[in-house]
Amino acid sequence: xxxxxxxxxxxxxxxxxxxxxxxxxxxxxxxxxxxxxxxxxxxxxxxxxxxxxxxxxxxxxxxxxxxxxxxxxxxxxxxxxxxxxxxxxxxxxxxxxxxxxxxxxxxxxxxxxxxxxxxxxxxxxxxxxxxxxxxxxx
Amino acid sequence: xxxxxxxxxxxxxxxxxxxxxxxxxxxxxxxxxxxxxxxxxxxxxxxxxxxxxxxxxxxxxxxxxxxxxxxxxxxxxxxxxxxxxxxxxxxxxxxxxxxxxxxxxxxxxxxxxxxxxxxxxxxxxxxxxxxxxxxxxxxxxxxxxxxxxxxxxxxxxxxxxxxxxxxxxxxxxxxxxxxxxxxxxxxxxxxxxxxxxxxxxxxxxxxxxxxxxxxxxxxxxxxxxxxxxx
Numbered sequence: 001x002x003x004x005x006x007x008x009x010x011x012x013x014x015x016x017x018x019x020x021x022x023x024x025x026x027x028x029x030x031x032x033x034x035x036x037x038x039x040x041x042x043x044x045x046x047x048x049x050x051x052x053x054x055x056x057x058x059x060x061x062x063x064x065x066x067x068x069x070x071x072x073x074x075x076x077x078x079x080x081x082x083x084x085x086x087x088x089x090x091x092x093x094x095x096x097x098x099x100x101x102x103x104x105x106x107x108x109x110x111x112x113x114x115x116x117x118x119x120x121x122x123x124x125x126x127x128x129x130x131x132x133x134x135x136x137x138x
Numbered sequence: 139x140x141x142x143x144x145x146x147x148x149x150x151x152x153x154x155x156x157x158x159x160x161x162x163x164x165x166x167x168x169x170x171x172x173x174x175x176x177x178x179x180x181x182x183x184x185x186x187x188x189x190x191x192x193x194x195x196x197x198x199x200x201x202x203x204x205x206x207x208x209x210x211x212x213x214x215x216x217x218x219x220x221x222x223x224x225x226x227x228x229x230x231x232x233x234x235x236x237x238x239x240x241x242x243x244x245x246x247x248x249x250x251x252x253x254x255x256x257x258x259x260x261x262x263x264x265x266x267x268x269x270x271x272x273x274x275x276x277x278x279x280x281x282x283x284x285x286x287x288x289x290x291x292x293x294x295x296x297x298x299x300x301x302x303x304x305x306x307x308x309x310x311x312x313x314x315x316x317x318x319x320x321x322x323x324x325x326x327x328x329x330x331x332x333x334x335x336x337x338x339x340x341x342x343x344x345x346x347x348x349x350x351x352x353x354x355x356x357x358x359x360x361x362x363x364x365x366x367x368x
Contacts (some may be wrong), residue, residue: 001143001144001147002147002150005147005150005151005154006150006151006154008151008155009151009152009153009154009155009157009158010153010154010155010158011149012158013154013155013156013157013158013159013161013162014158014159014162016155016159016162017158017159017160017161017162017163017165017166018162018166020159020162020163022163022166022167022170023163023164023167023168025170028164028167028168031160031163031164031166034160035160035161035164036158037156038153038156038160039157040163041153042150042154042157043151045149045150045153046150049146049150054145054146055200056145056149059149059150059153060149063153098294110234
C-alpha cells in the first residue's frame with residue numbers, strides 16, 4: 001500500500017520536475033541541501049511506519065522544518081564563509097543510514113521469517129508424507 | 139486506524155512527490171551546470187580581468203590627464219613667452235623707429251633749399267631752426283640729404299659756414315629736407331609769418347616745399363655709442 005503511494009508520488013514528481021522551469025544556479029546549492037533534508041524526512045517517515053509509531057504532525061513539521069533549517073544554515077554559512085552545509089549533510093546522511101538500517105532489518109527479518117515458515121511447513125509436510133507412507137506400508 | 143493509515147500513505151506520497159519534483163529540477167540544473175560552471179569560471183576570470191583592466195585604465199587615464207595638464211601648462215608658458223617676446227619685439231621696433239634706426243615711410247613734405255649765388259649761404263643755423271620748427275610741429279622723422287636726424291645728431295657749420303656737417307658727414311647743397319608728419323602742420327611750421335623757409339625765400343634763396351603722400355626716410359647709418367651712460 002505505502003509503496004504504491006511512494007511509486008505514484010515519484011512518477012508524478014519526475015514528470016512535473018522535468019516540465020518545471022529551470023532554477024537559477026545560484027539557488028541550486030540551497031535546493032540540494034533541502035533535498036537531502038527532505039530525503040532524510042521521507043526515510044524517517046517510512047522507518048516510523050515500519051516501527052508503527054508514525055505521527056503525521058511530526059512527519060510534516062520534520063519534512064518542512066528540516067528543509068528550511070538546512071537552507072537557512074547554508075545561507076548563514078555562505079554569509080559567514082563557513083561551510084555549515086557540510087555539517088547538515090553529515091547529520092542527514094547519518095540519520096538516513098540509521099533509518100535505512102531500520103527498514104532493512106525489518107524486511108530482512110520478515111523475509112527470513114517467511115523462509116523459515118516455508119521450510120518448516122515443508123518439513124511438516126514431508127514428515128506427514130513419510131508418516132502416511134509408513135502407515136500404508138504397515 | 140484505517141483512516142490514519144490512508145492519511146499516512148497520502149502524506150508520504152505527497153512528500154515523495156514534492157521531493158522527487160525538486161530532485162528532478164535539481165538534476166536538470168546540475169546537468170546544465172557542467173557547461174554553466176565553465177562559463178561561470180570564465181565569467182569570474184573575465185571579471186577579475188576586467189577589474190584589472192579597469193584599474194589599469196584608471197591609472198593610465200590619470201597619467202594621461204596629468205601629462206595633458208602639463209602640456210597645457212607648457213603651452214600656456216610658451217604662449218606667454220611668445221606674447222612676451224612679441225611685445226618685446228614690438229617695443230624694440232617702436233624704439234628703433236623712434237631712434238631712427240629703421241627705414242620709415244609715410245606722408246609728409248620735402249623741402250628743397252638752394253643758396254642764392256653770391257650771397258651768404260644757408261647756414262647750419264638755418265637748418266637747425268627749420269628742424270626745430272618741424273619737430274615743434276610734430277615731425278616724426280626728419281632727414282637732410284639722407285642724413286637722418288636723431289637725438290644725437292649734430293648740425294654744425296664748418297670753416298665759418300663754408301659747408302655744413304650733419305652726423306659728422308659733410309653735406310652739400312641743395313639741402314633736401316624730408317619730413318614725415320602731418321603735411322599741413324609741417325608746411326605751416328616753416329611757412330607763413332615767421333616761417334624760416336619763407337624768410338629764406340625773401341632773402342632770395344631758392345626754397346620749395348613739396349607734399350608727398352609716401353616719403354621714405356632711410357635709417358641712421360652710424361652707430362650710437364655710449365661711453366658714460368651707465
